Amino acid sequence: MIDANVDDPGELMTIATTAAEKQLDLAALRNVPGFVIRLIQLKFFDGFYETFAELGLTPATYAILMLVRDNPGVVPSSIAALLRLQLPNLTKILHQLEDAGLVKRSRSKIDRRAIEITLTSKGEKLMRDAVRLTAPYNRRMLAPLNETERSTLIGLLNRICPF
Template sequence: MSPKALRPGTKAAQPSEGLLDLRALQRTPGFMLRLAQLKFFEGFYEEFAALGLTPATYAIFVVIRDNPGVPPSSLASVLRLRLPNLIKILNELESSGFIKRNRSKSDRRAIELMLTPKGAKLIQEGARLTAPYNKKMLAPLDEAEQRSLLELLNRILRF
């Protein structure tokens, strides 16, 4: 692969950035996943800032859109958020008029989450930014490689 700066075992002092031997980290999937995720989230904030969407609220909108009536507990589970932390976000989204909470008729403890028309409009606008955003983030990969990456990630997570 990339013949990286070979810096043998010299005791050379203060190596400056760019000349560092990072090969061990480059072979560490967890570290590379962290850097990739940081890159995607930073890019997301730039791209979606005008709409006020964050990665978390984007995912929340998408799941409610595709699963109207989903309860907070299921939503927290699939998004890997703790329920109390999700509730805080839902409170903001509801008081801003983007989502609605309905009491279930069959189990009056349960909440059914729905998008309001305002929320549906917001995620629809967000969805229009998604393709160009992903394209920019994945620019170094060709189409087949982009599909491959997604498939490998899905397999790791056993979806």
């Protein structure tokens, strides 16, 4: 050890990298919900991968497969509109899910332009496994809140959710 910071004995002197250490003023940004929501979303994504990577799921494929599970025969344009994905990008993902044996694509008999998406049995099994991990994941992400507060938050979020 060459040099030591008097305020931080026992460690090499480094520039503080957390708000608390650096005493940064964050009051303004904390009152911008869009900023706070962005940070929370990054936290949820990190937590998602920690929990669901073992199943090979991403946030996007989780949402797509869950939507298909509850709405068998849903068409790509509906999925894209709801999940705010561009159709070309969704097409690619759906082909990957089909290649992985998780979904089945079949021409609609009513409108032969449309493709009806359903889960395969492999896809259904995957989502059963995913569902088992979901409640613990949600609890972990909302750990600072008690049960009442979690319900309140989910209710308020759904009120401002654009669908």
